[in-house]
Amino acid sequence: MRHQHCHSDAKKVELPTLTHRLRQSSRKVTGAREAILDLLRQHPHPMTNREISELLPSGLCDLVTIYRSMHLLEKLGLVKSYHFGDRQVRYELINTDNAHHHHLICKGCGLVLELKGCFLKELERAIEGEHGFKGISHNLEFFGMCLACQKKKATA
Amino acid sequence: MRHQHCHSDAKKVELPTLTHRLRQSSRKVTGAREAILDLLRQHPHPMTNREISELLPSGLCDLVTIYRSMHLLEKLGLVKSYHFGDRQVRYELINTDNAHHHHLICKGCGLVLELKGCFLKELERAIEGEHGFKGISHNLEFFGMCLACQKKKATA
């Protein structure tokens, strides 16, 4: 995945709000965690641990710390993990404005657009009824070729 | 994922049909590949390389061969890979009867049901129009708790 951008109008969660939630769970607000959370705020699209590590000021913390932090943040419900079908886990800050959404990912350049809204609630109800499952959720991501990559391909 | 089952009425692809497609691509029909394809026929739901390896007659082939085979079979379009959100790649035989479908996965026991049909074609068109993307596809999987696991939880 070469580049990632995100078009989202959702209001950003404030950093103090996030650190407060750490303290509430008797977790400590450390330099590494603040930096990670702030990075996620500034790049509001799913990122891998490695990407996070590379974007963080060099030497700020070990990659192991990022693994541990992301597990924790996910458990505490501050981030959500996404899978774009390439066996990598990506984490995105959960924005209360825009909690549940899907992405449109360019297979050429890795551009990520955030899609507004979701249309599968009724479908989930139908599936619950038909199969007796409870507590249904879903993963849904779209893939395609963005305008820029279409042009690139045409001229190549 | 502890168990996997699949409810599918789709007609099974015949083994000779599959091996024929290997020969067409000037690939060889080996014991390992026949065994893998037959296993996938008999377990018509997505399986990881490790699961395939463990279900194959012991010592039939190396795990490396399975990795290589699955890459090849995917490239040739005989299998499709799925991601159930646990960072594992799962492969399923492509059945011409039932090429595009989604799954309903129990978070308790790993039961996998195959859902018939797909309802997102119009949605894909809408997204193409709105964002200028071309060739849109999607990944969609549902997760929940199956009846048996609901009971198990209630009595626990």
Place this chain on the structure above:
DNA sequence: CTTGATGCAAAAATTTTGCAATTAA
């Protein structure tokens, strides 16, 4: 102080690669 967090090294687990030997066509 006391508990939780971190770095570093090492272990574990997963996936890929090189190469000589083997086998299907």
Place this chain on the structure above:
DNA sequence: TTAATTGCAAAATTTTTGCATCAAG
């Protein structure tokens, strides 16, 4: 015969764990 395939060993990744040290609350 020859081009593709395989096994084995080894390398390259990726993720997890242990433990002593450090730091936030």
